[in-house]
Amino acid sequence: MVKNITVKIQDQTFALHPLGGLFWEEKSMLLISDVHLGKVAHFRKFGAAVPRKAIHKNYLLLDQIVSDFEPFQICFLGDLFHSTLNKEWEFFENWVAKTPAEIVLITGNHDIISPHKFENLGIPIFQELIMDGFLLTHHPEEREGYFNFCGHIHPAIKLKGGGRQTLRLACYFKTNNQLIFPAFGAFTGTHTLKPKKGDEVFAIVEDQVVKI
Structure with a gap:
């Protein structure tokens, strides 16, 4: 059984899911970072012995977390795709077509596919979003007066x-004014962070999120 942890930030309610996505209850918005779609196909193209079935893993995980929350909107916080366009784009098109939620993308350093490809699927692209005192970015940002949701680091x-x-x-890493998301992608690495006094760490342990 999947076990979320709910946290309050600036009087808003957020559920931290063990797959690595966060649900903003007041907005009915699901935030996900660093899925790195296409990475398996990219590595296979260059000879890496990655099982073909691994391509489908991310879509199964996306289906699961969308089913758990049934969000009105999904916001990807960058690095949705790992590299250039490959055959996995067709899987993504099919996934978007059957997903009822609105989808937006905040670009990350790996998002080099033409914006027109996303716009043709009805997915608007932003460098950042500001909503009710929250700053949504890919790279961690420090900006006075805002709480930052971000990814990029793949924290552990x-x-x-x-x-x-x-x-x-893998973990959610929270400081006084920032929360760094774990990588959602099933084929990604991690970067170990050392918490300082006042930081909060929410580790992913199988099907649970556990505050350390």
């Missing part, structure tokens, strides 16, 4: 156990 937390055992878990 390293936990230490007995016998020199360590465990690294």
Whole structure:
């Protein structure tokens, strides 16, 4: 059973999902970062031995989280696609066609596919969005007066156990004025962050989000 954690930020309610997406309840908006669609096809093209079935994994995960929240709008916080156009674009077109939610994209450094391709699917593209005191970006941003939702980092937390055992878990990483999303994509790496005093870490442990 999937277990979310709900947090309050600036009097707004957000549910943190173990797949790596956040649901803004008041807006009925699902925010997701760093899906990196097309990455499997990109690596296979250059000879990497990645199973073909891995291509479909991200779409199954997207279907699951959309089904769990039934959002009015989906906002991708950058790096929706990993690289240049490849055959996976057809899968994305089919997914958009059957997904009832409105979709918007905030561009990331990997989003190099022509904006016209997205606009033809009815997906508007932005460099950033500002909504009710929240700043939505791909790269982490510090801007006075705003709380920043962002991605790019693929954050993880390293936990230490007995016998020199360590465990690294993808996480949501929250500071006083920022929340960095974990990468949603099933074929992505992570970057370990060290929390400072006052930071909050919400680790993804199988089907749960656990505050560390």
